Amino acid sequence: MTNDMVKVDSKIDPITFEVLRNTFQYACDRMSTIMQRTSFSPILADILDYSNAIYDPQLRLLSQAANCPVHLAAMQFSADASTARFPIDTLKPGDVIALNDPYQGGTHINDITFTMPIFHEGEILGFAVSRGHWMDLGGGAAGGQSFGTHVAAEGLRLPPIKLYENYEINRDFLAIIMNNTRTPHFVKGDLQAHLGALKSAETELQRAATRYGTETIKAAMSDLIGYTERIVRKSIEDIPDGDYTAEDFADTDGFSPDPIKVKVTLRVRGSEITVDFTGSDPVCKGAVNSPYANTASAALYSLQFFLAPDAPSNAGMFAPIKLVIPDNCWLNAKWPSPTIGCTTLASSKITSAIWQALAQAIPDRVTGSTCSECNWFVSSTMDKDGRSDVFSDLPAGGWGGTPFNDGMSVTMDPLGNCMNMAAETAELFFPIEYEAFELRQDSAGAGKYRGGLGAVFKVRYLCDGELGMETARTREGSPGVNGGGRSAVQRSSHIYPDGREIVIGGLSPNGDWTNPLLAGHRFAYDEQFKFESTGGGGWGDPKQRPARKVLEDVLDEYISIEAARDVYGVAIDPASMTIDEAQTSRLRG
Structure with missing residues (x-):
């Protein structure tokens, strides 16, 4: 399905429509460029764990940069919560509302969302929204990875607050944030980066409105959203009507020895899909619960991979998709359920379950599951001079085999377009050394088209440190489709200076399994952390390769x-x- 196959029912001419469509996209891309170039923390500047988008005056998603999919649909809920607290008709130029509350449109506490109205000639032209994962916002362990039983252990939880007025920061709110982080040296720079991103979108939309007029801009916004919706509906019509059910699992919530189930049923009827999570496990004691916004975002981006990935990204993508997320379900978490693993663990299992369900409907188009993990680890460090810091990385795994070729190796899960931290950057900032980051043999799921490979990752501590790790796929690897095999299991290990290697998360050589959700695991000078990521699931019978x-x-x-x-x-x-x-x-x- 290509975009030009769907007629644009527009009130403006086709040339102006295309110019403005690209203008909206350019505004988002410029936001992301500014974020990368001006942020202070490596998780933003190097790992690129942020997202940027613009919305129309009715707070409908208009365009987004190719950032983290798990952020992008969830940001809608954050923007809605922000304007519920501060109504649109009360906002003024330079107001910026911040929030990270998981139960008010947020995901996990580290993801902070900033919403700013954009005015032109006295009226609201749209909104700029920027979300970034901050390295640390307090809590019981570095990066909030305490893996406790209450959200309070995960750090500073902000309801919607007006952090900026007339582009000037509220010094009291800033002091509160600075007092609740292990990395205050990053905070001011990252705040300035977010504000710069928001102001760049403001500049681009105001420039377009000056040239084309406010009414033309608003007409183009509505036309663009309708255009995408028609493309998506036509794509859904190509899927056979029916009910398609699949399951996937998180290994543990950190307390129960039992896996935590995602069950999803896709109901395809004409040009609409209902995504029903009835039958998924109840709220967990541990910190892998997913709030509504995160679950919705995961479901929506998972479907878009196979519906209309080339369509302009806006609210029209979501209109034909309905969600059923039961109360008292681990995928609809409410206060005080802990949620630190929601974006990294829960969303990737939602994607895998949805892709397995789609394999029943469109087996010739779907792929094997990816590594289905972010493998987010975060560690505090304390050097010989007593300076403390926090570093983080995302050791990637493989993607699943496709109907046409093998899966990609060592590629970030679909939940994010993030990068691994460059070894040179990590070693410059922190008292550590990267010892290895290499392809892992036999990690991919077998198939006519095999999955991509995972990696072996090692980091050596040149200091004392405490490491937290969120991961799964340690009981069994990612599933294949159409007869494809599962990938290998993942594993975390502690290597001592004398060469002893002990499994601290996952299956040991003797078959014993250890909880892979690590909180405050201690390392001393010259000790190493080793992580073995998995590959993607295979596609088709391996004997046909x-x-x-x-x-x-x-x-x-x-x-x-x-x-x-x-x-x-x-x-x-x-x-x-x-x-x-x-x-x-x-x-x-």
Whole structure:
């Protein structure tokens, strides 16, 4: 489905429509460029854990940058909560409302959302919204990863507050924020970066309104949202009507030894889809619960991968999609349920469940599940001079095999377009050394098109530190589709200077399983943290993978000779590194 296949029912001419559509997109992209170049904390400047969007005067999403999908739909709920507290007709130029409350449109406490009205000639032209993951906002452990039983343990929870008036910051609110973070040296710079991003969107929309007129801008906004909705509805009509149900699991909530279930049913009827989470587990004791906004965002971006990914991103994407999220469900968390793992753990399992359900409806279009994890770790550090800091990273895994080719290796889960922190940056900022970040053999799910590979990640402490880790896929790997295999399990380990290696999260060599949700795990000087991420699930029967491709994977050390034989049915002579055609024929039947 291409955009030009859907007629634009517009009140303005097609050329002006396209110019303004691109203007709206450019405004968002410029916001993100400014965020990256002016923020102070590495999690924003280097890992790119932020999102930016603009909204129309009715607070409908108009356009968004290609930032973190798990942020983008949830930001709508934050903007709505902000204007419920500060009504639109009371706002003035330079007002900026901040919030991070998980139960008022937020996700986890580290994600702060800033909403600013944009005025032109005395009336509201739209809104700029910027969300960023801040390195630390207090709580019982660095980055809020205490994995306790109450949201208060996760840090400073802000209801909607007017942080800026007339572009000037409220010094009292700033002092409160500065007093509730382990990284005050990042806070002022990151606030200025968010404000700069918001003001850049203001500049672009005001410039467009000056040139084309406010009424033309507003007409283009409405036309664009309607245009996207028509594209999405036509895409849904291509999916056979029916009910499609699937499940996925988080390994634990940190307290229960039992996995936590996501159950989803997709009901496709004509040009609409209902996403029903009835049957999912109840609210958890531990900190993996997902508030409504996060669950909604995960469901919406998961579907858009296969509906109309090339359509302009705006509120029209969501109009044909209805959500059913039961009360007292871990995917509809309310105060005081802890939520620190919601964006990183819960959303990725929602995506996997939805993609498995779609595999029943459109098996020739869907992919195997990704690593389905963010693998977010965050660590405090204390150097020899007593200086403390917090560093964080997101060791990526593989994506699932597709109907056309193998999955991507070591790529951030669909929940975010984030980057791994560059080793040079990490070592410059913090008293650590990156020892390894390399492809992990046999980590991908097997298939006609195998999944992408995960990685082996090691960091050495040159100080004392305490590490928190949010991860899953430690009981079993990500599932494949259409006969594809599961990927390997993930694992966290502690390596001592004498070479001893102890599993601290996941399955040990003797088969014992340890809770992978780490909180305040201590490291001393010269000790290493090792993490083994998983790959993506496979697509199709592994025995249908051409033998020459299996050999290429063995030569590239993506899979072992043993896996080639036992999983793919391809016998490779280890001396000559050639295919034993006779034995391969017997293995493949």
